Amino acid sequence: TRQCEGMEFQITRVLAAFRSCISEDGQILLKEYLSGWKEFIKFMDSLGMVFGFISQETTTKINIMNVYLAGSSGAEYHTLQSMIKHELDHGLVNFKELPRDQVPSGCRTLLRLHRALKWLEMFLYKLSISTSQDNTGKLCALAYEETLAHHHSWFVRQAAALAFLAMPPRRELLQILCVHKEEEAQFVLSTTAKSIIRVYDLTQRVYEAHGMLELP
Numbered sequence: 676t677r678q679c680e681g682m683e684f685q686i687t688r689v690l691a692a693f694r695s696c697i698s699e700d701g702q703i704l705l706k707e708y709l710s711g712w713k714e715f716i717k718f719m720d721s722l723g724m725v726f727g728f729i730s731q732e733t734t735t736k737i738n739i740m741n742v743y744l745a746g747s748s749g750a751e752y753h754t755l756q757s758m759i760k761h762e763l764d765h766g767l768v769n770f771k772e773l774p775r776d777q778v779p780s781g782c783r784t785l786l787r788l789h790r791a792l793k794w795l796e797m798f799l800y801k802l803s804i805s806t807s808q809d810n811t812g813k814l815c816a817l818a819y820e821e822t823l824a825h826h827h828s829w830f831v832r833q834a835a836a837l838a839f840l841a842m843p844p845r846r847e848l849l850q851i852l853c854v855h856k857e858e859e860a861q862f863v864l865s866t867t868a869k870s871i872i873r874v875y876d877l878t879q880r881v882y883e884a885h886g887m888l889e890l891p
C-alpha cells in the first residue's frame with residue numbers, strides 16, 4: 676500500500692487549506708485558497724497522463740495568480756475582496772475579452788478556479804456517498820456535467836470525458852486519497868466537501884455582488 680506521509684498528496688491537507696481559507700471577518704484568503712488547489716493537483720497528477728491537461732490547466736491558472744501575489748502590488752492580492760477592489764480601482768478587471776498576448780486579470784483567473792471548485796466539491800460529495808459498486812469515472816463525469824461542463828467548449832468536454840474513462844477503481848482511488856477505512860473515507864470526503872462549499876458560496880456571493888460572474 677501507499678505511504679501516506681511526506682510530500683505526496685493527502686486529502687486532509689486539502690481540507691486544512693480550505694478550512695483556513697476564510698478569515699474571521701469573512702475575507703477569502705488567496706494564499707490558502709491556492710494552496711488547497713496545489714495540494715489537489717498532486718492528486719490529479721497521480722491519476723496519470725490522461726489527467727495531465729486538466730492538471731496543467733489548473734497549474735497555469737495558479738501560476739498567473741502567483742505572479743500577482745509575488746508582484747509589486749502583491750499586498751493587494753491578500754484576499755479576494757482586496758484583489759477585486761484593487762483591480763476595479765485601477766481598471767484592471769477586463770470586463771471585455773482580452774487579446775491573447777495579454778495577461779488575464781486576477782479576478783478573471785480566479786473565477787475559472789472558482790467554477791472548477793464546484794466540480795471538485797461535487798465530485799468529493801458524490802464519492803463520499805458512493806459504495807464499492809460505484810464507478811468512480813462515472814461519478815466524476817456526472818459531477819462535471821452538473822457543474823463545470825456548462826462553461827466548457829465541445830472540445831474540452833470530449834477531452835475530459837476521455838480522462839474519466841481512465842479513472843482508477845474506487846478502492847485504488849481511496850488509497851490515493853490516503854483514506855483506508857470505509858467510515859474514515861466517508862467522513863473525510865464529506866468534511867472536505869463541506870469546507871469547500873463554504874468557500875465556494877462566499878466566493879460566489881462576492882463575485883455576484885460585483886457583477887463579475889461572467890468575466891470573459
Ligand code: 1PW
Pocket residue numbers: 719728729730732733736787788790791792794795798815823827831891
Ligand atoms: C478529479 C476531480 C476533478 C476536479 C478537478 C477540477 C479541475 C478543473 C480544471 C479543468 C480544466 C479543463 C481544461 C481547461 C479548460 C479551460 O478552457 C478552462 N479552464 C478551467 C479551469 O475551467 C477555461 O479557462 P480559459 O480557457 O477561459 O482561460
